[in-house]
Amino acid sequence: VREYYIKLRENYRFYRILLDTDEIVVNLPFPKFNWELIINEAKSRYNILQLESKISQIRFLERIQNLVISENDERMLIKRFLNIVLNSFSSDVVFFVDRENNDVYLPTYIDKSVDIDALVRLYVVRGGVPESSEVGNGFVLPFVFSNGQVKGYLVIHNFSKEKSLRIEEKNILEISSMLVKAKLEILWNFRKIEKISKTDFLTGLPNRNEIENIAITEVERCNRNPNYNFSLALIDLDNFKYYNDTFGHMIGDLILKEFASLLRATVRKMDFVGRYGGDEFVVIMPNTDRHKAVLAAKRWVKKIFSSDFYMDILVSFSNSQVYIPEDKKLSMSVGVADFKEVSYNIQELFELADKRLYISKSKGKSVVT
Numbered sequence: 001v002r003e004y005y006i007k008l009r010e011n012y013r014f015y016r017i018l019l020d021t022d023e024i025v026v027n028l029p030f031p032k033f034n035w036e037l038i039i040n041e042a043k044s045r046y047n048i049l050q051l052e053s054k055i056s057q058i059r060f061l062e063r064i065q066n067l068v069i070s071e072n073d074e075r076m077l078i079k080r081f082l083n084i085v086l087n088s089f090s091s092d093v094v095f096f097v098d099r100e101n102n103d104v105y106l107p108t109y110i111d112k113s114v115d116i117d118a119l120v121r122l123y124v125v126r127g128g129v130p131e132s133s134e135v136g137n138g139f140v141l142p143f144v145f146s147n148g149q150v151k152g153y154l155v156i157h158n159f160s161k162e163k164s165l166r167i168e169e170k171n172i173l174e175i176s177s178m179l180v181k182a183k184l185e186i187l188w189n190f191r192k193i194e195k196i197s198k199t200d201f202l203t204g205l206p207n208r209n210e211i212e213n214i215a216i217t218e219v220e221r222c223n224r225n226p227n228y229n230f231s232l233a234l235i236d237l238d239n240f241k242y243y244n245d246t247f248g249h250m251i252g253d254l255i256l257k258e259f260a261s262l263l264r265a266t267v268r269k270m271d272f273v274g275r276y277g278g279d280e281f282v283v284i285m286p287n288t289d290r291h292k293a294v295l296a297a298k299r300w301v302k303k304i305f306s307s308d309f310y311m312d313i314l315v316s317f318s319n320s321q322v323y324i325p326e327d328k329k330l331s332m333s334v335g336v337a338d339f340k341e342v343s344y345n346i347q348e349l350f351e352l353a354d355k356r357l358y359i360s361k362s363k364g365k366s367v368v369t
Contacts, residue, residue, distance in 0.1 A: 057172045060088045064176040068183045075105070077187075081180050082107040085156065089169060093119065093157040099150050100188075119157055139165050141174060143181045151184055202253055203260035206274040211282050214272050218286060219346050222339055230286050231293035231338040234353040235263070237279040238331040238365045243310065251317060255310045255330070262304045267296070290338040297334040297368040305331055305366065333360035334368040 063084050071077040078096050086094045086107045093114055096105040104120060119138075138157035144150055154177055158164055165173070198210040206214070218230045237259065244252035256279065263281060264273050272284040283300075285293050310330045314322040335357025342348035360367040 053168070056088075057168070060084070060172060061176060061179075063088075064179050068179050071183075072187065074184060074187050077180065077183060078105045079107065081176075083109075085154075085173070085176075089156065089165065089173075090158075090163050091156045091165075092159050092163065094155070095119070096152055096154050098152040100152065119155065139170060139173070141177045143177065143184065145181070145185045145188065151181065151188070200275040203257055203275050205260050205264070205281075206272070208274070208276055211272075211274040211276060211284070214274070214284055215346055215349075218284060219339070219344070221286075222344060228287065229289050229338055229340050230284060231288045231290055231336055232349055232353045233283040233285065233293060233297050234276070234335045234350075234357045235281040235283065236333050236357055236361060238333055238361065239328050240279040240330065242328045243314075243330065247314060247317075251313060254313050258309055258313060259304070259332075262309065263300065266300050266303050288338070290336055290341060293336045293338065294368055297336055301332055301334065301366050301368065329365075331365035333357060333365065335360055336368065 064081070067077065067080055067084065071080060078098070082094050082096060082105060085091070086109070093110070093116075094107055095110075095116060097103075097120055098105060104116060106116065110116075138155060140156075141154040142150060143152050143154065154173075156165065156173070198206055198213075200207040215232070222228050222230070237256075240252065240255070243255055256275075260273070260275065260281070263283070267273055267283055268285075270286055272282075272286075274282045274284075276282045283297075285296065288296070308329075311322065311324070314324075335353045335355065337349055337352040337356060339346075339349055342352055356369040360369040363369075
């Protein structure tokens with residue numbers, strides 16, 4: 001410093017005095033600050049930041065609210081929710097573990113290098129129902145319906161502690177998750193009611209309304225493709241009334257349930273089985289003409305009644321040997337028709353199958369027409 005000042009001021013009057021000085025002392029004026037003004041400015045900027053944060057939170061909740069109101073598809077609701085969360089918070093990974101359907105939902109954009117399976121194992125404890133909790137650098141929010149059923153978990157993960165969520169961010173996420181969870185529960189209840197409306201209470205098979213819906217779907221396929229055909233088989237249990245009257249309706253119901261289970265297990269996976277009413281059942285066979293359908297129905301009769309399943313039910317309730325007259329043994333009659341036979345008329349299809357069922361019953365037991 002001394003050398004610097006000597007060189008700088010060598011042409012000044014006091015050069016030699018400076019040269020002989022051991023230390024160079026520069027007295028600067030003490031700065032005067034308006035501390036009150038500075039503090040008020042800092043407070044103002046802090047309030048602005050707080051206000052901007054609140055506005056951002058309100059806009060985030062508005063987006064979630066609009067999503068909940070407009071989206072009625074469960075998968076799209078969850079996926080769009082994840083996209084909004086990912087774009088609104090400084091998070092590395094966001095995903096939803098659906099315990100009900102054993103699935104994992106991801107946002108539209110996801111880094112392919114991220115090991116999602118490892119993160120799922122890290123965060124999700126399948127044995128219990130955790131509260132909102134922090135795990136490592138992440139945050140977990142459980143979605144629990146009002147009946148206690150665990151729908152799944154929202155997981156927000158960061159790879160560094162610096163990006164961990166703030167308390168106010170966690171609070172706003174909990175509020176948004178409550179909105180989405182409420183909509184998911186509404187959709188779940190709607191599906192449950194819809195399923196009940198389409199299902200036979202006793203056997204668990206689709207009921208008459210759903211049978212007609214499936215038949216209409218097959219008709220539409222025929223309309224799109226002139227080479228397409230399907231068959232309808234009407235089934236009636238022979239002598240079922242005898243068991244209902246002799247052993248009671250409870251035994252009759254058990255026989256119907258067991259028969260429905262056996263029929264469902266015997267037909268092809270592509271075939272549709274429903275209960276038409278009473279002891280009548282329907283099998284709709286896609287892409288199958290009448291000839292193939294008749295052969296299939298004969299196989300059903302042989303396989304289902306290869307063992308006297310109904311006798312096992314009777315014995316288990318009577319605790320003794322049960323005698324059934326030969327002419328009262330349970331069997332099934334079947335009437336089969338395909339769609340092309342009736343010139344593509346759905347009503348005539350059911351009528352023709354019903355007429356053939358009547359012919360089968362008039363010929364005796366275990367007959368397919």
